[in-house]
Amino acid sequence: MKELWIVAEQNRGVIAASFYEILSKAKAVYASAQEQPCFAAVVLAGDEMPAAELKSSGVDKIYLASEPMLADYNPALYTAVLTAMAETYRPEILLVAASAQGSEVAPGVSARLKTGLAAHCTELKLDEQEQLHMIAPAFGGKLMGEYIIPTCRPVMASIKPGVFESVPQTAKDAELVCFDASDIVAAEAGIELVSSEEVVETELPIEKAEVLVCAGLGSAVTGNFEKVKTFAKKLGASFCYTRPIADLGYMPNEHAMVGTSGKTVKPKLYIGFGVSGAAQHVCGMKDSGMIININSDEEADSFRISNYKVVSDCGAVLDELLKQI
């Protein structure tokens, strides 16, 4: 039976939400296929604990490589071990999350296996021959590109987290296959983890927010960045931003950055201040329930994807909003 592998990424022993999203999508894609694959989760971890969590996730099999050295993420070790597992058991399809880890490990594995890899996919489907087609944003999300990997195996794809909904699956008693990675782990050299600062998120992750207020560069360069944050707080909304806000240092990281190279969000309500509506940003928020943009340029592209617009200086509008709220 052909196997469809999904890497179940673990962070400090906890399986990432992306695994359940990808599994749900993969099951839905194959729901009416003639040839059913064997769905397998692949876990690289420091001990056996994370595999236990997967036992009833709905997969048929779990491949586990458990070694103390795999507890923390090391790209070289993860790449080597995942490659060796794929070479041993030859999956037909190998899906990973387009997370920080997955985005790095997947291309390394694809180079070692000399196979194809579709990046940051947001849709998967089968054609009449039940060949997997992978669809991903192209040109910053202005277009969608559709890809196939016709001859090389496994077919590899990284899947954008937050795009697919995770749906509870019928539990199966999954078979556990343990892979001995001790020799591989011992042989890999050249890169070692020297320190790890834990980043503790105190805010609700923006993917979970019902209302999002977004700061664009237009709010920051006009000195209104703090007002956007204050308005978000007063409204009881979560705060997010466009890429230049992170790149230019208005925010210290990209945790709440929305777009092709950031998070994908679908709040009930999105309100953007000084956001131009570049394809790369729109790609990450286009599925929001209601979209409102405030921009001084009446030709702004962000208006074309909005339900409501205010054509005005965002500073003046924010002053009034903060007064009136």
Next chain:
Amino acid sequence: MALNIAVCMKVAPDPDKYNQISLDPVTKTLVRSGIDSVISGTDLHAIELALQLKSKFGGKVTLISMGPDSNEKQLREALGYGCDEAVLLSDRKLGGADALATSYTLYKGIEKMGGYDLVLLGNASDDGSTAHVPSQLGEWLGLPHLTDVIGFEMSEESFCLAKKEVEGAVNTYRLSLPAVIGVTKRLNTVRHPNVMAIFAAKKKPFIKLTAADLENLDESRIGLAGSPTQAVGYLDADFHRDCVEITGKDDAEKAAELLRVVLTAKK
């Protein structure tokens, strides 16, 4: 400890103009007329890092790009930033390459040039944005590699420290040199050259290599034919909504109406 550094550079259509790209409704082919080609933005940060390292430790910075002959323009521009020489891998046979075929070709180019202590790249290109090439190039070269790098420094002789964000942590890794590093825009601030520097760069060495110049090239790994990932086509992604303008005689009135809409939607 002089460093011999290569920066792999891509030329891509200007990402600020992607809203002008469309699909021909009949042929479903790309319409991207009037969009200039530029140095892919993140690669400028790789160039910046290379130049900072060169000024600190001495050495040489070589640009390597795969693409059509017209890429000479952007390579000359990049030389103006202070790089020492440029290598263009240009051949019809290389066209249509996916990330794997691109990384293989860059590997062959690097090998031909004799190897480097450090190979730097922008983590992702502006257009394709797969972020696959840095890791894949590292694998072809058989060198340690790290992507998405937000901090970089040389440590003791022949090691470097590179920092990246992973889920829930910021990790620092120590890599032995030679190594391949994919950098992000957050790594540094690019210093743009003046006109004089760009003019002076006209005299810097520019080397063009064709497929025939690359040694032991496996032709089944280059260009479209050597690309395992194939594009079936493009689909339109039109997210247009009918937009209602919130009006008012002044900003106070507009804000009041906006707040009403917001609070209703929020319920």
